[in-house]
Amino acid sequence: MEHSKEDQAKSEDQKINKAQDPNPRFASEGCSVLLDVNDGDRLVFARLSGGAIFKIGNTNYSLKPLIGAPFGSLFQVETGEDGSFLSRILPVKKESTSVNVVDDDARDNRELIDDNESQNLTCEEIEAMRREGAKGDEIIEALIANSKTFDKKFQLSQEKYKLKKQKKYAPKVLLRRPFARRFIRVDALSLLLTMANVTAYSDVLVVDMVGGLVTGAVAERLGGTGYVCNTYKGDSPSSVDMVKMFNFTDKIRERIVHSSINELSSAKTAPPEENNQQDSSASDMVEDVSVTAEARVDDIAVRESKITKAPQPGAKASKEAVEMWKENGFSSLIMAAQDQDPWTLAKDVLPLLSYSAPFAIYHQYLQPLATCMHNLQQGKMAINLQITEPWLREYQVLPSRTHPHMQMSSFGGYVLSGIRISTT
Amino acid sequence: MLPTESKKALSFKRCIEDGDLVIVYERHDVMKPVKVTKDGVLQNRFGFYRHSDWIGKPLGTKVLSNKGKFVYLLAPTPELWTLVLSHRTQILYIADISFVVMYLEVVPGCVVLESGTGSGSLSTSLARAVAPTGHVYSFDFHEQRAVCAREDFEKTGISSLVTVEVRDIQGQGFPEKLSGLADSVFLDLPQPWLAVPSAAKMLKEDGVICSFSPCIEQVQRTCEVLRSDFIEIRTFEVLLRTYEVKEMKVETGAMIGESHDEEDNGGQRPSKRKHISNDDGYAISQDNSSSATSTVMARPCSEARGHTGYLTFARLQCLS
Numbered sequence: 001m002e003h004s005k006e007d008q009a010k011s012e013d014q015k016i017n018k019a020q021d022p023n024p025r026f027a028s029e030g031c032s033v034l035l036d037v038n039d040g041d042r043l044v045f046a047r048l049s050g051g052a053i054f055k056i057g058n059t060n061y062s063l064k065p066l067i068g069a070p071f072g073s074l075f076q077v078e079t080g081e082d083g084s085f086l087s088r089i090l091p092v093k094k095e096s097t098s099v100n101v102v103d104d105d106a107r108d109n110r111e112l113i114d115d116n117e118s119q120n121l122t123c124e125e126i127e128a129m130r131r132e133g134a135k136g137d138e139i140i141e142a143l144i145a146n147s148k149t150f151d152k153k154f155q156l157s158q159e160k161y162k163l164k165k166q167k168k169y170a171p172k173v174l175l176r177r178p179f180a181r182r183f184i185r186v187d188a189l190s191l192l193l194t195m196a197n198v199t200a201y202s203d204v205l206v207v208d209m210v211g212g213l214v215t216g217a218v219a220e221r222l223g224g225t226g227y228v229c230n231t232y233k234g235d236s237p238s239s240v241d242m243v244k245m246f247n248f249t250d251k252i253r254e255r256i257v258h259s260s261i262n263e264l265s266s267a268k269t270a271p272p273e274e275n276n277q278q279d280s281s282a283s284d285m286v287e288d289v290s291v292t293a294e295a296r297v298d299d300i301a302v303r304e305s306k307i308t309k310a311p312q313p314g315a316k317a318s319k320e321a322v323e324m325w326k327e328n329g330f331s332s333l334i335m336a337a338q339d340q341d342p343w344t345l346a347k348d349v350l351p352l353l354s355y356s357a358p359f360a361i362y363h364q365y366l367q368p369l370a371t372c373m374h375n376l377q378q379g380k381m382a383i384n385l386q387i388t389e390p391w392l393r394e395y396q397v398l399p400s401r402t403h404p405h406m407q408m409s410s411f412g413g414y415v416l417s418g419i420r421i422s423t424t
Numbered sequence: 425m426l427p428t429e430s431k432k433a434l435s436f437k438r439c440i441e442d443g444d445l446v447i448v449y450e451r452h453d454v455m456k457p458v459k460v461t462k463d464g465v466l467q468n469r470f471g472f473y474r475h476s477d478w479i480g481k482p483l484g485t486k487v488l489s490n491k492g493k494f495v496y497l498l499a500p501t502p503e504l505w506t507l508v509l510s511h512r513t514q515i516l517y518i519a520d521i522s523f524v525v526m527y528l529e530v531v532p533g534c535v536v537l538e539s540g541t542g543s544g545s546l547s548t549s550l551a552r553a554v555a556p557t558g559h560v561y562s563f564d565f566h567e568q569r570a571v572c573a574r575e576d577f578e579k580t581g582i583s584s585l586v587t588v589e590v591r592d593i594q595g596q597g598f599p600e601k602l603s604g605l606a607d608s609v610f611l612d613l614p615q616p617w618l619a620v621p622s623a624a625k626m627l628k629e630d631g632v633i634c635s636f637s638p639c640i641e642q643v644q645r646t647c648e649v650l651r652s653d654f655i656e657i658r659t660f661e662v663l664l665r666t667y668e669v670k671e672m673k674v675e676t677g678a679m680i681g682e683s684h685d686e687e688d689n690g691g692q693r694p695s696k697r698k699h700i701s702n703d704d705g706y707a708i709s710q711d712n713s714s715s716a717t718s719t720v721m722a723r724p725c726s727e728a729r730g731h732t733g734y735l736t737f738a739r740l741q742c743l744s
Contacts, residue, residue, distance in 0.1 A: 025630060040656075072630030072655075072742040091655070091741055174655075177529075177630075187519075187662050190526035194518060197501040199552045200532050201427040221553065223532025355484025356438075356499040370669045370722035383496060384452050387667040387722065390519065395659040395734065397647040402640060414667075419449075421496055422485045 024247070027175055029067050032245045036174040038167040045178055045245060054086075056171050061086050066175050075173045079133045086173060107154045120146035126169075136170020143169075156401065178245045183210040184336065185412040187392045188362065189217055195360040195417045196332040200225045205264075205330040205352055207231055207345055209337040212240030215256060215314075218334065219243070224251035229317055229330070230258040231349065240314045257317035264325060264352050329354030335361040342416065343372035350381055353420045361416040369416045382418035389414050425500045425548075425580045426555050438483045438499060445579055446483065447504045449496040457500065457508045459579070470495065502549040505580060512569050515545035516612070519664045520636065520732055525553050527737050528608035528632050532557060537602065537626055538610045539563040539593040539619065544573040546610065551577075551585040560585060561602060565592040597622030604628060611635040616642065617649040624653040627740045638733040646736055654738035661734055666725045673718045 027033050027048055035044045037056060046052055052063040056077065065075065065086050078087040112118075121143060129139055143165055144150050150158060166172075184192075192214065198204055198221045208214045208230050218228040230237055237258040330353050337345060342361050353359065359382070363369050369387055376382045390412040394405045425445070440446060444460045450468065458466055464475035471489030478487055478497060486494040498504060503518055516524075524546065530536055530553040541547060541564035550560045564570045570590045577583040591599070594615050606626040611619055616635040623633050633654065635646050643659055650657050 025628070070629060070742050072739060074742075090743060186526065187523050190522040191518070191664075194522035194525065194549065195503065197503065197552070199426055200555045220531050223557075225532070225556070354438075355482055356497075357484070358501060358503070366667065366722050367720075370667070371720050373669050374671055374720045383449060386452065387669065389665040389667065389724075391663040391665060392523075393661045395643075395661070397643055397657070397659050397736070399644070399648070402644055419498060420484065422482070 024071075026068060026070050027066055031247045032178045033066070033071075034176040034178040036176050038171055039174070041167065054173075056173070057168075059084050069175055071175055071177045073175050075175065077136060077171055079130065079135070089172075105155045107152060107157075109154070109157070112149055112152060118147055118149040119143065120148070136166070139169045140165045178247070183213055183338070184362065185390070185392060185409060187390045188412040188415065189213070191388070191390050191415055192334050192336070192360045192362055193217055193221055195358060195415065196334045197358050198222065198332065198334075202226045202331040203325060203328075204228045205231055205325075205333045205349065207333075207335040207337050207340075207349060208240060209238050209340070210242075211238075212242035212314075214334055214336045215240045216243040216246045216248075219248065219252050219256050220246060222252070222255055224249070224255060226331075227255050227257060227317070227321060229264075229321075229325070230256070230314065231261050231264060231352075232258070233261055233345070233348075235260060237314065243314070254315075256314050257321065258314050259317040259322055261348050261352075263317075263322060265348070325352065330357065332357050333359035333361075335359070338364060341372075342368050343375050346372055346376065347379075347381075350376075350420055355420060355422045357420045359418055359420060362413055363416070364411075364413050366414050369414050373416055373418075376418065380423050381420065383421050385416065385418040387414055387416050425502070425505070426552055426582055426585070440478050440481055440483060440497060442479055445500050445581070446478070447498040447500050447508060449498050455504065455508050457505070457579075468495075500580060502552050505548050506545045509543055509545060509576065510572075511543055512572055513540075513542040515543045516636070517545075517729075517732065519662045520735060521546055521549045523660070523662045524610065524634055524636075524735060525549055527735075528610065528634055530554060530558075530608055534558040534607040535602075535605050536560045536608045536610065537563075537598055537606045537623070538612075539591075539598075540565065540612055541570060541573045541588055542612065543569075544576050546612075547573065547577070547586055548580060548582060550610070551582040555582075555585055558585070559587065561606075562586055562588045563591045563593050563598070564588065565590065565594075593622070594618040598626045602626050607631050609633045614642075615645075617645045620646065620649045621653070624740060629740055629742045631740050633738050633740070635736045636733045637736070638731070640734065643734045643736055650736070650738045653741055655741050657736065657738040659734050659736045661731070663729060663732075665728055667722045668725050669720060669722045671718050671720050676717060 024031075029048055029050070032045060032047055035046055035054065037044070044054070046054060046063060048063055048067050050064060050067075053060045054063050055061070061077070061084060063086070065088065069088060074089055074091055075086040076089045077084055126139060126143075129142065140162065144162070150161065153161065196204065198218050200223050202222065203226055204218050204222070206215055206218060206228055215228055215230055222228060230240060232238055237260075240256070243253075243256060333349060333353055335342065335345060335349070342363050346361060350359065361369065361372065366387070373385050373387060376385060392412060393408055396403060396405055440460055442460060442462050446458055446460055448456045448458050448466060450470070458464075460475050460478055462476060462479070466473040466475070470493035471491035473487060473489050473495070481487065481497070483497055483499045486496055488494050506515065506517060506521070509515070528536070530550060532553070532555060534554045535558055536550050536554060538547060538550065538560060539562070541562040547560060547562050554560060562573070564573065567590050570588050574583065574588050577586050577588070589599075594613055595618075597619065603625050605628070607628060608631060609623040609626055611623065611634070613619055616637060620633070620635075627633065633650075637643050637646065647657055647659070
């Protein structure tokens with residue numbers, strides 16, 4: 001009896017720990033997830049509420065089966081009596097194809113004519129099979145059996161054909177932890193975090209005009225310590241909506257604050273204010289992410305029957321925090337302000353850093369950064385100044401088929417980095 | 425290097441103390457790590473500097489040599505450390521390091537396994553990412569290098585976050601006791617495919633592995649073995665292109681380079697360009713002619729790194 005009580009207490013502890021786990025392994029109700037359709041072909045953000053619906057092709061599927069599943073689990077479309085639904089499948093260990101077979105394969109496409117008459121089955125026949133509850137794999141087998149040209153194809157071409165049909169008739173959905181990668185390419189974002197030495201217990205000043213992407217990424221690396229303070233000209237902070245996608249625990253969310261440049265720079269302390277929560281945008285409409293270098297963009301949104309409000313991050317920085325920063329300075333700065341002139345912002349914001357603090361300024365245009373760098377040099381405000389452009393290329397690695405991807409992101413922005421020094 | 429509690433937060437005005445590690449910055453390409461001691465002296469082409477003059481000064485300030493030339497004293501960061509550490513092996517640089525840390529999803533509290541340790545360049549950045557509650561277990565089969573790495577981690581103050589063990593991961597795999605505990609695994613080995621099955625045992629489900637290899641043949645073999653237990657296998661290359669910035673005074677009414685013909689154009693002489701190197705080593709062209717506007721121009725640096733290695737990432741399949 002004693003044993004089971006201890007076990008119970010232990011599992012309760014584990015549950016609490018799981019809730020505060022910085023890296024949860026299961027998709028809970030209401031959390032943000034990333035749905036990966038057909039191995040990266042389409043990436044969609046979604047919020048897992050009970051009523052969430054996801055469209056693949058022409059059919060709507062409920063996302064309910066995904067609640068409680070571990071990240072990394074795979075789902076396939078199944079047809080039952082009540083219609084089509086997403087069902088969890090356990091992956092089968094893949095066997096490696098022998099390369100020798102490919103070398104001996106002498107087939108090629110010299111006799112294949114693209115006249116749309118290679119397939120004997122008609123659209124109506126395929127539809128009928130679907131309505132009768134045929135599994136995706138069964139349809140694919142039927143397509144192959146009814147193809148006049150399949151046997152004439154080179155083996156790798158046969159594999160390509162089969163994969164293409166699988167994606168259409170037996171689409172798979174992979175449940176993934178969300179990563180926010182809009183506006184800034186992943187390598188550029190990672191460069192900003194590294195160049196700005198973002199780590200626990202640091203006070204990071206951020207000018208984030210990319211929807212909260214940078215703020216969220218910094219908060220993730222702070223892990224619930226230190227602060228990430230979003231600053232801005234004028235009175236109203238820019239939106240940091242994207243932070244919602246990171247599924248932060250309260251501990252981490254608390255470290256995300258904002259304060260205007262005026263407040264941070266003024267000699268006098270601003271009068272104490274209530275912690276204002278930012279107005280939440282009413283709907284939780286979910287959108288496909290434009291993930292350059294990773295997937296093509298779809299404009300289909302996930303609709304929800306119930307609108308859930310996520311708790312909003314980004315409270316106003318407390319008086320104590322502002323005082324502390326005025327006294328000591330921030331430990332680093334990241335600027336991602338697309339349409340602003342970097343020098344105009346930098347000259348106001350750089351003095352808020354402590355000496356020897358690193359900074360990284362991201363911009364889509366080179367010239368304004370060059371001017372900013374020049375001015376910083378002239379004013380002796382910083383050293384170790386450098387303008388860098390990140391370059392990223394992905395490869396397809398398959399036996400006998402290794403080469404860079406056909407499509408590539410040509411542009412990742414520019415980063416001006418440096419270290420703030422004392423001007424005296 | 426890394427604050428381990430809020431009192432030692434990075435942003436607190438840090439004054440140099442006896443025993444601190446500082447980075448002495450002469451120019452963007454001339455930097456050196458120095459341990460500050462009461463009686464220490466630094467000698468360089470500018471003369472000599474007494475450490476005792478440094479103690480009590482805030483980081484980020486200039487200090488003068490006996491000849492009146494100055495250098496800057498900077499707080500060490502993993503980036504600066506990568507540029508100044510002694511290379512016992514070829515190291516990873518910021519482009520690969522930053523991409524790896526992000527793609528491996530390393531956040532505070534994570535447990536990361538790494539092999540080989542090499543010169544500790546990546547290890548230092550991994551330590552930064554897992555601090556204060558996570559840990560890096562780093563393995564190298566070369567005893568001397570493991571010793572040097574441990575010394576470096578002591579120097580940079582991260583030894584509580586990194587454990588270095590001498591072990592041949594290709595031959596023996598990772599230690600059993602770490603099974604199922606790793607959030608991420610990083611491999612920088614000559615034959616990483618030999619270590620992949622063991623890495624799979626170490627990783628939590630949906631954990632991420634990364635393998636760094638200079639040669640495409642290594643990548644191909646690694647991917648083949650990865651396919652048994654991993655999904656979302658992706659291979660990338662990351663590089664950085666740097667730009668140089670120059671201020672050029674352009675003569676109004678004349679194009680640059682047009683002033684060859686002194687005889688014909690009534691007195692316009694080719695302008696004398698004085699090249700001034702400022703402290704930072706950047707060349708600034710100055711034109712002595714009047715009636716000129718200055719433009720700041722940028723162009724890619726002529727020297728660039730062409731290749732370091734391919735980065736292959738994959739996630740451990742969920743089988744339960």
